[in-house]
Amino acid sequence: MLGNFSYSNPTKLYFGENSLDYLSGELAKYGKNVMLVYGCGSIKKSVLYDKIIKNLKDCGKAVFEDGGVMPNPTVEKLNDGCRIAKDNSVDLILAVGGGSVCDYSKAVSVSAYCGDDPWEKYFIRFEEPTCKIIPVGCVLTMVGTGSEMNGGSVITNHAQKLKIGHVFGDEVFPKFSILNPVLTYTLPKYQMVAGIFDIASHIMEQYFSGTDDNTSDYLAEGLFKSLVESSLVAVKEPENYEARSNIMWIATWALNTLIAKGKTTDWEVHMLGQAVGAHTDATHGMTLSAVSLPYYKYILPYGVNKFKRFAINVWGVNPAGKDDKAVALEGLKEMEKWMKKLGVALSLSELGVKAGDIEGIADSTLVMDGGYKILDRAGIVEVLKASL
Ligand code: NZQ
Ligand code: ZN
Numbered sequence: 409m410l411g412n413f414s415y416s417n418p419t420k421l422y423f424g425e426n427s428l429d430y431l432s433g434e435l436a437k438y439g440k441n442v443m444l445v446y447g448c449g450s451i452k453k454s455v456l457y458d459k460i461i462k463n464l465k466d467c468g469k470a471v472f473e474d475g476g477v478m479p480n481p482t483v484e485k486l487n488d489g490c491r492i493a494k495d496n497s498v499d500l501i502l503a504v505g506g507g508s509v510c511d512y513s514k515a516v517s518v519s520a521y522c523g524d525d526p527w528e529k530y531f532i533r534f535e536e537p538t539c540k541i542i543p544v545g546c547v548l549t550m551v552g553t554g555s556e557m558n559g560g561s562v563i564t565n566h567a568q569k570l571k572i573g574h575v576f577g578d579e580v581f582p583k584f585s586i587l588n589p590v591l592t593y594t595l596p597k598y599q600m601v602a603g604i605f606d607i608a609s610h611i612m613e614q615y616f617s618g619t620d621d622n623t624s625d626y627l628a629e630g631l632f633k634s635l636v637e638s639s640l641v642a643v644k645e646p647e648n649y650e651a652r653s654n655i656m657w658i659a660t661w662a663l664n665t666l667i668a669k670g671k672t673t674d675w676e677v678h679m680l681g682q683a684v685g686a687h688t689d690a691t692h693g694m695t696l697s698a699v700s701l702p703y704y705k706y707i708l709p710y711g712v713n714k715f716k717r718f719a720i721n722v723w724g725v726n727p728a729g730k731d732d733k734a735v736a737l738e739g740l741k742e743m744e745k746w747m748k749k750l751g752v753a754l755s756l757s758e759l760g761v762k763a764g765d766i767e768g769i770a771d772s773t774l775v776m777d778g779g780y781k782i783l784d785r786a787g788i789v790e791v792l793k794a795s796l
Contacts, residue, residue, distance in 0.1 A: 409670030439499030506550025552603025554663025602693030674779030
């Protein structure tokens with residue numbers, strides 16, 4: 409394990425079919441005013457909205473609703489949410505939805521009282537909050553981002569063509585998250601598989617870096633294998649509880665800081681994907697799937713041993729009689745076959761990107777320095793062109 413680190417995760421999880429039963433116990437810990445945050449309508453197509461409202465009323469809460477949080481929440485929406493939170497002196501923000509709703513709620517929690525422009529402060533200058541932070545609780549309905557147990561918050565600024573994430577500290581993690589796999593059954597297949605690839609990408613971002621023998625990498629391989637197994641069941645049987653519950657649990661552990669401990673990490677695929685998102689507003693997981701294979705083929709020569717290990721340990725490639733690079737490439741070929749079975753985007757053109765958009769997307773791409781190869785401008789453009 410590299411370096412010195414501490415580990416704790418402050419989010420309390422309630423997992424399983426009956427996990428919503430624990431909401432009232434959590435609500436009792438906070439004051440009367442609750443801001444109920446949700447997305448663009450899915451919550452009202454099931455009984456979930458009614459159940460949550462009843463729960464809140466039974467607990468004697470005053471409810472201030474903030475619906476309409478769009479996928480890839482925007483800075484304009486964030487400013488509106490801050491007004492609702494502040495005007496009503498909310499004591500708790502209850503996020504009911506996917507990563508966008510959870511991320512947005514965290515952004516509101518640190519921005520309502522920040523006394524500054526939150527976009528500039530947190531997403532451009534990457535400063536930490538010094539103001540009052542409103543506690544957040546989550547009821548998760550879409551699986552993938554890990555936002556239910558981390559400090560991440562990603563906000564999009566369409567005017568500036570930037571989509572940027574800030575990873576906040578422990579004090580911004582949700583205080584509790586309710587994870588009921590059954591709530592994810594209603595997800596359209598497109599969203600389900602996008603979420604599955606998002607999980608895969610989170611694992612790979614933390615795996616494809618470093619050359620040391622590291623326990624975090626073994627954890628990552630185990631999570632990835634379980635994801636492949638369960639995802640192939642879930643695409644055929646969306647209401648298979650065993651598969652959907654495994655996927656939900658893998659998503660949480662793939663990005664709750666555990667598998668990044670004591671190692672270097674990359675995150676360049678996310679920087680490319682977020683730049684694509686800033687220009688297209690495409691679904692997050694699909695932006696990642698579209699650029700991943702070209703990116704990994706580009707950096708593979710600089711990290712052959714790890715890609716070989718991935719091929720053997722995750723995809724069961726037999727290395728006998730083959731050179732290292734051939735084994736490594738076979739692993740990526742196996743991953744491509746899996747991606748095709750899922751039905752995720754394999755090119756940027758599927759997301760509406762045209763050749764003329766590449767330079768602009770490259771302008772919006774941040775460069776990370778933890779992976780096997782630090783991309784320069786030419787490298788970014790080459791990967792994006794190969795992804796078209
Ligand atoms: O808005 P509604 O109507 O609720 O519909 C949503 C939305 O259209 C729908 N949905 C959610 N639960 C559903 C459902 N539809 C039917 N049944 C349900 N049970 O799904 C669509 C997508 O939801 P969204 O929350 O946008 O998806 P996701 O969870 O993938 O979140 C994406 C956002 O999270 C950020 C992404 O960049 C993106 O902005 N990320 C956050 C991270 C973090 N906090 O650490 C890390 C990730 O890498 C990611 O960047
Ligand atoms: Zn992601």
